[in-house]
Amino acid sequence: QSVLTQPPSVSGAPGQKVSISCTGGTSNIGAGYDVNWYRQVPGTAPQLLISYNINRPAGVPDRFSGSKSGSSASLAITGLQAEDEANYYCQSYDNSLSGSIFGGGTKVTVL
C-alpha cells in the first residue's frame, strides 16, 4: 500500500478536463515537501511530467498543470487527448522513511 494515495483511475472524453489527486500526510506533503508527477506509458519507464509541484520540464504541453495545498497535490489535464492515456504517479519525500515515496498510480482513460 502506497504512502501517497491516488485514485486508481479517472476518465474523460476528448477535450475535457480531468484531475488526479495525491493525498499524503504530515511526514511528507503536509510537511512541506515538494511533489513531482510522472507519466508512464505501459511497457516503458516513467517520465517526469511536473516537478516542484507546478513546473513543467521542457517539452511538456501546458495542458498539464500541477498544484499543491496542505497535505495534497493535484495534477490536471485540460483538453484531454487520446495520447494522454497512460498511468500517472505522484512522488514526494517522507521524513519518517528518509526517502522518496510514490503514489499508487492513476490510469487515465480517454473515452
Added chain:
Amino acid sequence: QVQLQESGPGLVRPSETLSLTCTVSGYSLTSGFSWGWIRQFPGRGLEWIGDFSHNGGTYYTPSLSSRVTISMDPSRNQFSLRMTSVTAADAAVYYCARRDGSIIFDRWGQGTLVTVSS
C-alpha cells in the same frame, strides 16, 4: 544524451541473491547527481529502493536496508544493486535512474523484469 541500461538475470531462485547492473553512458557517475534503483510491482506500484550520491553517501528505504547494497564501479561507469534472500514479493521490474539534487528522477533505464521462482 544520458542513457541508462539495466542488465542481469531475469530469473532468481527464492532465498538467493539478486544482482543487477546499470551501465551509464553520456555522463560520468563521479561528475554529479545521485544514482539509484526503483522497482515496480506487477500491480503498478513504484518503490524507491535506494541511491548513492556521486560524492559519497548511500541511502536505502528502511524496509529493504538489511538486504540491499548499492555500489559503484567508476572505471566501468556502472553501478549495481545486490539484494539478498529474495522472495516472491521481490518480483518486479527494476529500474535504474538518475536523481538530481532533490528527489527528481530525471533519467531512467528501460527496466528489467525480475522473476523469483524455483
